[in-house]
Amino acid sequence: xxxxxxxxxxxxxxxxxxxxxxxxxxxxxxxxxxxxxxxxxxxxxxxxxxxxxxxxxxxxxxxxxxxxxxxxxxxxxxxxxxxxxxxxxxxxxxxxxxxxxxxxxxxxxxxxxxxxxxxxxxxxxxxxxxxxxxxxxxxxxxxxxxxxxxxxxxxxxxxxxxxxxxxxxxxxxxxxxxxxxxxxxxxxxxxxxxxxxxxxxxxxxxxxxxxxxxxxxxxxxxxxxxxxxxxxxxxxxxxxxxxxxxxxxxxxxxxxxxxxxxxxxxxxxxxxxxxxxxxxxxxxxxxxxxxxxxxxxxxxxxxxxxxxxxxxxxxxxxxxxxxxxxxxxxxxxxxxxxx
Numbered sequence: 071x072x073x074x075x076x077x078x079x080x081x082x083x084x085x086x087x088x089x090x091x092x093x094x095x096x097x098x099x100x101x102x103x104x105x106x107x108x109x110x111x112x113x114x115x116x117x118x119x120x121x122x123x124x125x126x127x128x129x130x131x132x133x134x135x136x137x138x139x140x141x142x143x144x145x146x147x148x149x150x151x152x153x154x155x156x157x158x159x160x161x162x163x164x165x166x167x168x169x170x171x172x173x174x175x176x177x178x179x180x181x182x183x184x185x186x187x188x189x190x191x192x193x194x195x196x197x198x199x200x201x202x203x204x205x206x207x208x209x210x211x212x213x214x215x216x217x218x219x220x221x222x223x224x225x226x227x228x229x230x231x232x233x234x235x236x237x238x239x240x241x242x243x244x245x246x247x248x249x250x251x252x253x254x255x256x257x258x259x260x261x262x263x264x265x266x267x268x269x270x271x272x273x274x275x276x277x278x279x280x281x282x283x284x285x286x287x288x289x290x291x292x293x294x295x296x297x298x299x300x301x302x303x304x305x306x307x308x309x310x311x312x313x314x315x316x317x318x319x320x321x322x323x324x325x326x327x328x329x330x331x332x333x334x335x336x337x338x339x340x341x342x343x344x345x346x347x348x349x350x351x352x353x354x355x356x357x358x359x360x361x362x363x364x365x366x367x368x369x370x371x372x373x374x375x376x377x378x379x380x381x382x383x384x385x386x387x388x389x390x391x392x393x394x395x396x397x398x399x400x401x402x403x404x405x406x407x408x409x
Contacts, residue, residue, distance in 0.1 A: 095206035098213045099198050101239055105264070106195045111136045113263045114241075116189050118145075119256040120363045122400065127364060131189045131257070140273045141182065143189070145366060153378055155366050157181070157359060160273040165352060166359050166366050168377050169279050171342055175368045175375075176352035181359055186219040186230070188244040188257045194232055211236055219246065224393055227254060238262075255363070275352075298323040298341050298381060305401035307394055308332030333394065335387030337402075342382045360396060364403050367396075374399055 093101075113134050120127040132144040143157040156167040164177040187193040197217045198204055204217040212233045219230050229247040234240065240262035246255035271277040302311065309331030316325045322341030329335050357370035367376030374385045374395040383402070385395055 092208055093213070095204075095215075098206070098234070098239075099195075102195050102198065102234065105239055106192050109137065109264050111265055111268055112191060113261075113266050114189070114191065114259055115261045116257050116259045118189060119258075121254050121256070122363065127403075129364075133189060133191075134268065134272055135191070136268060136273065141190075142273055142278065145361075147364070153365055155377075156278050157366060158273060158275060158278060160275065162275065164359065165275055166368065167275070167279055171377060171380075172279060173342070173377065174275070174279065174352040175355050175359070177355050177357065177359055177368070179358050184358065186221055186246075187361075188230065188246055188255060191241060191262075194241060194244065197230070198232070208236070212242060213239075224396060226393075298325065298339060300325050300327075300339060301402040302327065303337070303398045303401045305397045306331075307335075307390060307398060309334065333387065333389045335385060335390050335395075335398070337398075338382075338384040338386075340382055342377060342380055360392075362396060362400050364400075367399065369395065378403070 111134070114132070116131045116133075118129045118131050120129075127147070130144070130146040132146070134142040139159060140161075141157065141159040144154065145157070146154040154168075154170065156165075156169065158165040158167060159181065162176075164179045164181045166175045166177075168174065182190055182193055185193075186197055197219060198215055200220065201217040204215050207214045213236055215232045215234075217230055217232065219227055221227050226248055227246050228249060229251065231243075231245040231247065232241065233243040235242050241259050243259065244255075244257040245253045246257075248254050300314075300316075306329060309329040311327055312330045313328040314325065316323060319340065324338065324340035327337040327339075329337070353368075355368040355370065355375075357368055357373075360367050360369045360374070362376060365376050365378045367374050369375075369392060371392075372386060372388050374392075376383050376399060383399065385399060387395065390398065
């Protein structure tokens with residue numbers, strides 16, 4: 071009898087000790103909040119995969135952050151270096167830089183605080199804190215949360231699943247989900263370093279525009295191709311193309327597409343000249359930087375502008391919502407987008 075009692079007590083003790091080793095949801099969130107609060111800086115690298123088109127698109131995302139409000143985010147398409155961009159936040163404001171074209175936008179913006187950002191550590195933690203109904207599970211290697219997102223102008227991505235390493239609490243994987251819980255955006259972290267030493271000019275705009283940061287090409291060659299392959303939105307918001315005007319420019323072409331129907335809007339496409347360094351200055355935007363997946367655009371209440379593969383795109387409408395403008399823009403990423 072004593073033998074069996076001893077065995078039972080041993081099993082109970084083992085269960086108790088095992089339970090003590092599992093942290094609760096509140097424990098993990100508190101630890102993550104403490105990390106975000108106490109670190110002076112971090113650097114991360116990740117691969118972001120977009121599953122929203124016919125073919126997956128993969129981007130390298132390198133983040134450098136210095137407490138509290140300095141950020142540098144490199145978005146680099148390995149197959150299209152000229153479309154690589156840098157989102158920069160420093161003491162002068164928020165900028166979107168395209169070094170290959172020596173072009174930049176300057177925003178009066180609270181970015182990144184106004185939207186979920188799946189590749190930013192602080193944004194992930196904030197989403198955890200903001201969602202009191204977030205679910206939590208612990209696997210052998212990861213702490214896993216499912217939370218709501220806060221994409222202000224994209225209600226098609228309401229959920230995300232976030233994986234943190236159980237030993238280091240570093241982010242490992244983020245899956246952004248649609249309403250049917252299908253993964254449309256995946257961010258896989260390949261490195262995460264706390265409190266790195268950063269050069270003094272890390273967040274300087276001129277440095278980032280004129281240096282080959284992470285292999286981003288600095289100013290394309292003057293003989294860059296000037297051909298313009300006209301793209302048409304496959305998501306046309308119930309409207310039809312009623313007029314197309316093309317005109318020759320000194321170094322390329324401009325095309326103006328006019329759509330009418332349920333929502334009226336105009337799309338302008340033109341080849342982009344590389345601006346000389348001496349003449350380049352940020353273009354001020356009364357709006358927000360928006361991540362279109364394949365590039366970062368500048369959005370105001372009634373317009374959306376972006377650069378992609380040596381072409382400048384400008385979408386204007388008094389009738390489209392911000393979300394609809396982004397949907398139209400995102401449907402113009404390949405020559406498969408036809409009339």
